Amino acid sequence: MDLNYYDTLIAVADDCPVRSAVEPEPRGGKKTVAVLQFEMIAADPGGLTQEDVLFESWLRRQEPAGRSEAEHDRLRAQFFARPQACLRASPLPKKYGWGLLFDQAGRVRLCPMESEEYQRIVAGEVAGVKVLKAMRSRRA
Incomplete structure (x- = not known):
């Protein structure tokens, strides 16, 4: 499942x-989590998918x-066997002002607000890019 x-x-x-x-x-x-996600995405802009960042x-x-690579692969399969919160719940767009921009290949990079x-x-001036809001920290 993608x-x-x-x-x-x-x-x-x-x-x-x-x-x-x-x-x-x-x-x-x-x-x-915010520091780890920030460092990973900033170090490899357009190189990681949401699944890569979450895992x-x-x-x-x-x-x-x-x-080992085998242990890494086993842990990744085990991790995604359970439902996972997506990056809409990441602290980067919730608390730190970073948009997360995904390209046509599903690779993410930081986009400051x-x-x-x-x-x-x-x-809405950029055709073909869907906009989803990050989840709120508090109820409305």
Whole structure:
């Protein structure tokens, strides 16, 4: 089953507390999900799918590191055997002001909410890109 988005912008949540994108910070000396997802997407813009980001951010928070490829593949299959929240629930578009822009191959890159590209897509000026809002942090 394919959980990826294609030609889609996950726009910043309506209740996002920032007015321009900010880089997430580690908390208590540990990398948060937001930090891990930010680092992964920023390091490889247009190189990862939603599935890659969800699984790798989960895996990097587990112990121990340095698994075999077979163990990695087994854990990935096990991870996706359960329902997973999509990147609409990611802290990046919910709290930190980062849109998540997926291309036609389902690869994601960061798109800061203050950028001209983000503003044009949200305004409907870019044909072929569907806009989905990130999930709100609080109920309306």
